[in-house]
Amino acid sequence: MTPNHHLDDVTVLSYSAGALPAALAVVASAHLERCAACRARLLDADCIGGVLMLQQRVDTPAEDARAAMLALLDAEPAIEPPAPPADIVQEPDSDRLPSSLHPWFGHSLRALRWRRVAPGVQRILASGIGGGDLMLLRIAPGSKLPLHSHGGNELTMILDGAYDDMLGHFGPGDVADLDGEITHQPVTSPGVPCICVAATDAPLKFSGWVARALQPLLGF
C-alpha cells in the first residue's frame, strides 16, 4: 500500500534539518515509516545537510581532544558488532499504529479510548509534547466538513478510513501537508470512520477542517 499524498518538500527539508516542531515531526515520522518515496527525498535532504556541515571552516582538533577520544575507545568493550539488522517484515497489520505514535497513543488502533468532542467527532489529545499540538481524530463516516485554512502549519495523516476533497482521495498512509490558502471541503468516506493523526506547530494557529470540526467544543 503506497501512499498517494506525500510530505511537502519543505517539510522534508525541515525534518532533515531538525527544525520541524515536535508535533509535526511525529506525524512526518509516521508517514516516513510507511513511505519509501519520502524516505528517499529525506536522504536527498540529509545529503544537503551533510555538505553544509562539511563546508564550514574549521581548525584541526586539539591534541588533548584526540587523546580523550582514544581513551574513550580504550573503554569500549572489545569487538561486539551490532547484529545485522533483521529483515523487517511489513506484515499488513491494520491495527498497528505507526511507531512514532506509540509513545503518545499506544500501539493499537482498536485499543484507543476516544472522547467525544462534537457530534460525529471524537478525539484523543497527546499531552506534554511541547512543540505544538498532536491529536488523533475519529470522524464519523459520510461527514461533510467545512475546510478553511489560515496559513498555519498543519500536518494530517490518515490512519484508517478515508476522505475525499478537491485534491483527491486520502486513504491510510496519505498525508495532507497543505499550503495555507487552499479552501476545500473533505467528505469522509462511507462505511468506516475516518481516523487521522493531526499536528500543528502552535495551539493558537490551529486551523483548517480539524479546527472547524472542533469549533462547537472549543468555542473559537
Place this chain on the structure above:
Amino acid sequence: MLLRAGHAVARNWSGTSQPEAMKAPAAASSLDSRCAKFVWTCSTPIPVAMKLPTGCIQNPPIDVFSAIEPVFRRAMHAVITGGNMRMMGSDQAVAEVTPFRAKRYVSPTPSKAAPDALYWSVQMTAVSLQRDRASFMRIYDHFSPRLQRYLRNLGVPESMADELVQEALLTLWRKASMFNPARASLGTWLYRVARNLYIDHVRRQPHWLPIQDGLDRLDHAESDRRDSQPESSFDQDLLRQAIDGLPPVQAKLVRMCYLESKSHSEISAELEMPLGSVKSSLRRAFAKLQVSMRTPR
C-alpha cells in the same frame, strides 16, 4: 551466492591488471553490481568471515583486508560513480585499483586533493572489519571539528557540543558495520548522527532516536533488497556547486534551516517574510539541489 560473487570478482581482479570488464561497458555494469554486493557483504562483519574467499580466512586480518581491498576499491568506484564507469577513464579506474598502499590513501599528512567518498569508505571498512584505530582517527581528525562547529552554530554550549561530538564518533565506532557507502556518504551519515543527537539531547524529543533507528533499518532492508544502482550515488562536488550557486535569498533560507535549525515560522518571523514565500523559496532551492544530485557525471 554472495560468496560466489565475491570470490569470482576477487579472482578476476587479482589475476589481471587490465581487466576485461573495463573494455566492455555491458560486462562492466554486471561486474559492478556483483562488486557492489561484495562490498556490502564485506562491510558487515559477522557474515564476512564466512563469505571471504577461502584463502583469506586463515590469514591475519590485515591480509584479509589486503586481499579484498583492490576488489573493494574497484567496487566502490563503481558504486560511487553510479555504475557509469566515469570514463575519466578506464586507466584511472585501474590505477585506483592496483596500488593498495597508494600514497594518497595512507599518507598521514593531508594531501592537496580533498579526501573523497571513496577514501572515507575505505577508512570505514578498516574500522568496521579490523577495528583500525588509525583509520578511525583519520575520520575523527576530519569530521569532529566540523561536527563541533555544526553543533556550536545550533547554539549548543561548548562542553555539551564536545560531548555530543564524542558520542557521534563513538556511534561511528560501534555502528561502523551499519554504514552503507552505496546509500550515503560518510558526511551525510555523520550529519544524521549529529542531527539526531542534537534533537535528542538539546531539543529533548525523547523518542526521536528509536524512531530514527527504525527508519534506518527500513532503509537498510530496502537497499539490501534492491539490486539497482543506489539513488544516492552522485557527485558531491555538483551538489556543493549547486549550493554555492543558489540565489542569495534561497541560500540564506537554506542555511537558516540547516545551520540554525529554524522552523519555517521562525524564519518567517525573523526575516519578516511571509510564511508562504519562505516555503516557496525553500521549495525552489530544494528542487535545484535535487537536480544537481541527479545529474550524471
